[in-house]
Amino acid sequence: MVAVFNKELLSWYLITLKLRETVQQNVANGLEEEPVDEEQPETVISEPDPEWVITIREKLQQSLEEDSSASWGKLCIYRIPKCLRDSDDNKTYVPQIVSLGPYHHDRKKTFRDMEHHKWRALRRILERTKQDVRQYFHAMKDLEKRARECYEGIISLGSDEFCEMMMLDGCFILELFRGAVEGFTNLGYSRFDPVFAMRGSMYSIQRDMIMMENQLPLFVLERLYALQEGDSNKGSMVAKLVLQFFDPLMPNDEPLVCNRFQAADVFDPLTEGGLHCLDVFRRSLLRSGPSEPVKVPKVWRRRRSRTVHAADKRRQQLVHCITELREAGIKIRKRRTDRFWDIRFENGFLRMPRLLIHDGTKSLFLNLIAFEQCHLDCSNDITSYVVFLDNLINSSDDVSYLHYRGIMEHWLGSDDEVADLFNKLCEEVVFDINESYLSTLSEQMNDYYNHRWNTWRATLKHNYFSNPWAILSLLAAVVLLLLTFAQTFYTVYAYYKPPN
Incomplete structure (x- = not known):
């Protein structure tokens, strides 16, 4: 032990030791409390989320659950x-x-x-x-x-x-x-x-x-x-x-339909994955009967269009109405087939199968169109056909002419009701005109319609060859014109070269 004889020096020595112990103790305490300081933010009580935040989070979670469990x-x-x-x-x-x-x-x-x-x-x-x-x-x-x-x-x-x-x-x-x-x-x-x-x-x-x-x-x-x-x-x-x-709901009453189920090659939707009765019925409409080779409507796209466009309501006008087509020289004739959608256009002749309109036609076509609008793996052939008829029929005169040609038979009250039916079938219906199986046919008809010579020839035939009396009047006018021309020629000829 070191003897300290100076009291002041002893006092300072004791004070120094005390301070040293205090500092060491504080440092030790600080190291022990350091982890507590790091976790301090977790212990702080934050304000509760507003009610609208909780509601939004619940809806987002519900949407996530529905998305993960749905099999679209x-x-x-x-x-x-x-x-x-x-x-x-x-x-x-x-x-x-x-x-x-x-x-x-x-x-x-x-x-x-x-x-x-x-x-x-x-x-x-x-x-x-x-x-x-x-x-x-x-x-x-x-x-x-x-x-x-x-x-x-x-x-x-x-x-x-x-x-x-x-x-x-x-x-x-x-x-x-x-x-x-x-x-x-x-x-x-x-x-x-x-x-x-x-x-x-x-x-x-x-x-x-x-x-x-x-x-x-x-x-x-x-x-x-x-x-x-x-x-x-x-x-x-x-x-x-x-x-x-x-x-009995088939929109065609041709005799060929009667043999549909007796043929060996009858339509079997199971080979193509029938979904339900409406889908089976629709597939049967788009397939041919046993009388002719099977021809399914093929989807046609414009070759010049390589980009995918959204359906445009402004571009659903395919062709002109019956009255305007007739004025352009296009002739409408009946085509005998049990495939009501199979429309042909060749050399100015539009040939259409017979269509039967009854009180259930509206519901039938609208449900078929709705299915085509909703189901992505479904073509729009029925929709294309109905839109095409909507273009052809603008008035009761158009319906009357189709009835006269044996193309359309209806059990409704008047031709006006049939025209109104087709004009309303396609309300709020939008489809891509480029994917219509009638697009090629429509372009051919429009090209024929826009050719002026066809319009002039049709006007001439309508005005001067519509009945025998008009033909006789035209022939008389031509003969009179020729005689007048001959008389004028000989008069002028005699003036310049008088007879001897």
């Missing part, structure tokens, strides 16, 4: 877009007698009577096949996820309710199909049955069943039909049943 590529049964829906006439798109599928399932009070007949059909099937209803229900359970993906939007029905609906509606549809082909009495129904009999109400049921919002996936009908027949390979028969059941 499997959609095939759509709701009618608001831009196409005619608010003045709900009968066009909305079923009036029978509801099929989930879109109008909540209108049970409206279709209460038909729901009773659906259960009758299911009971009759079970009695005839000696099968248990659990087989059909479990089959629908297996197809539930795939079936839900075919419909647009979220289907609010529970699992059991959805499967029951598909089973009930599917069996009802198949019973109608089989009854129309095999005969309802052969299926055990009375000939006085209010629904399962070939009577006037069947046409209204057919019109409801062809609507786009009133469809069931075709694979559901195939599975149910295979269960009824006890053979998984029998499902392919459903497409042929669809064509036979909806044959």
Whole structure:
């Protein structure tokens, strides 16, 4: 130990030691609290987010979930877009007698009577096949996820309710199909049955069943039909049943249609992936019957256009109306074929197949157009045909001339109603004119129309060769003109060279 004899020096020494201990202790404490200082911002209580921020985040999260769970590529049964829906006439798109599928399932009070007949059909099937209803229900359970993906939007029905609906509606549809082909009495129904009999109400049921919002996936009908027949390979028969059941709705009544189902090369939409009854019916319209070689409308594009353009409403005028075409010398004639869309133009002759217009034509064409507008993997052939007719028909005179030529037959009140029908069919409908199968034909017609000599020749024929009296008057005028010219010539000739 060091002895310190100076008291002042001892005091300073003790103070220095004390200060040293204090500094070392503070430094140690600072090192221990340093991590706490780094985490300090997390412990600070921030202000809560405003309510609008929370709402937006919830909606964005919901959109993310819907985007990740949606299978857009499997959609095939759509709701009618608001831009196409005619608010003045709900009968066009909305079923009036029978509801099929989930879109109008909540209108049970409206279709209460038909729901009773659906259960009758299911009971009759079970009695005839000696099968248990659990087989059909479990089959629908297996197809539930795939079936839900075919419909647009979220289907609010529970699992059991959805499967029951598909089973009930599917069996009802198949019973109608089989009854129309095999005969309802052969299926055990009375000939006085209010629904399962070939009577006037069947046409209204057919019109409801062809609507786009009133469809069931075709694979559901195939599975149910295979269960009824006890053979998984029998499902392919459903497409042929669809064509036979909806044959009365065909917009063409040529005799060739009668042989459609007796030919070996009958249309089979399963080879092309039929989606539902409306799709099968549309595909059958665009295919030929057995009388002529198969010719499917081919999509035509302008070669000079390499860029993809949006559809332009201003460019949907394809051709002039019938009256103007006739003034330009174009002759309209009937063409005998069961393919109502197969229009030809050669050497100034426009040849068109016969078209039958009835009270269900409007709903049929509008639902076909709506399906083509909604389904991306679908051509616009029906839309192109209807737009072409809309261009041809501007007034009742155009309809009257088509009727005179046997091209258009209608069961409506007057020609004015037919003209108004086609002028309204294409309202709010937009399609790319370059993808119309009638684009080449339209260009040929417009080139012929714009040639002045054709117009002059047509005017001459119309004014001077329209009837025998006009022809005689023209011949008399020509003879008189020649005689006058001869008299003038000889008078002048005699003046310059008088006779000797």
